[in-house]
Amino acid sequence: MSKAFGFTEYGGPQHQTFLDRPVPAPGPGRLQISVRAAGVNPVDWKIRRGLTGKGLELPAVLGVEAAGVVEAVGDGVTGFAVGDQVFGTAATGGYAEHTLLVAGSTARKPAGVSFAQAAALPVAAATGYDGVEHVGLKAGQTLLILGIAGGVGSVAAQIARERGIRVLGTASNANRPFVESLGATQIRYGDGVVDRILLAAPQGVDGILDLVGGADVRAAAETLADRSRLIATSDPGTAAELGGSFVRRSGTGATLAVLAELVADGRLDPHITATYPLARAAEALAEVESGHARGKLILEVS
Incomplete structure (x- = not known):
């Protein structure tokens, strides 16, 4: 049997528990x-609450990303072998001693990257990478990241800075040193945020990567001329x-491989x-569900 952590009913944390299950084939x-x-992400508690749908067979194991060592390979899988050190999207829950990865969303872990670093990449880091790609800015332009201090925002900031893009990011004053360590300019969120954005970027911003939604993005959108550059x-x-x-x-292993090489080269810190x-x-x-995790x-x- 294999130990895992999951939930028995949709709803709050009172439905979470440890489970013993057969090693998945x-x-x-x-x-x-x-x-x-295994990575811990906001989507994990959203799944448990049923906010992403209620189609899982219960009990279900939490977690959507994991890193580990290949023990068996399913039919039709090529490019991986028993003993490979890999990371990717967990098909049967990452909070577990054993799980299944989706082969098309899996990559080999470079020797210079720890299992913990690798497990941090498939969800938050890959979303940050994809977000910067989708906004499509060029060197010298300005990107505003709403909610920059979290896992997605911190990676997006580093990817953008690597490309020569100027980065502004909304965060609390308490997170200002962290935001500045990313090479970005902190913008305090809340009332008056538009004025503070325009003080840092008088001509407005060239793109927005929105990680928070709601009133924050409605306000920030006033500083963006080309609304097609608003990616949520x-x-x-x-x-x-x-x-x-x-x-x-x-959602591909190729994106994960790029991110892992950036980590291995010291150009990306998850x-x-x-x-x-x-x-x-x-x-x-x-801690993640509280909304205050950095x-x-x-x-x-x-």
Whole structure:
């Protein structure tokens, strides 16, 4: 049997529990791995609450990204072998001792990248990368990231800066040192945010990557002339209403490989701010669910 952490009913954290399940067998297009690390993301609690739909067979294991060692390969999978160190999208939950990865959304882990760093890449980092790609700015232009201090925003800022794009980001004053460490200019969110954006960028911004939605993006959109350069990851309805669009996700192992090489070269830091053992999975998820987590949280599985 394999230990995992999941939920038995849709709803709040009171439905979370540890589970014992058989080691999942890889079907076509899947890789079975022994998990070494798993990422903790806002989407995890949204799935548990049923906000993304209620089609899972319960009990279900939490977590959508993991890194580990291949133990078995399903039919039709090429390019991977038993013993490979890999990371990717977890098809059967990442908060577990064993899981299945989707082969098409899996990449090999470079030797210079830890399992924890690799596990931080498939969701937040890849979303940040895809968001910068979708906004499509050039060197010298200005990108505003709404909610820059989280896992997606911190990677998006680094990717943009790597391309010579000037980055502004909304965050609390408490997060100002962190935002500046990313090479970005912190803009305090809340009342008067438009004035503060225009003080930093008098001609307005060339693109917005919106990670928060709602009133914040409605206000910030006033500083953007070309609304097609407004790309959202969390509030597609508001983005469309304002003339923007939801982020196009690549979802491929090729994107993950690019990110891993950037980490290996020291050009990208996934900013892992805390690691927890699997036994403390509930605590890690509670921190993310609070909305106050900075950077990336990781579960380490022995």
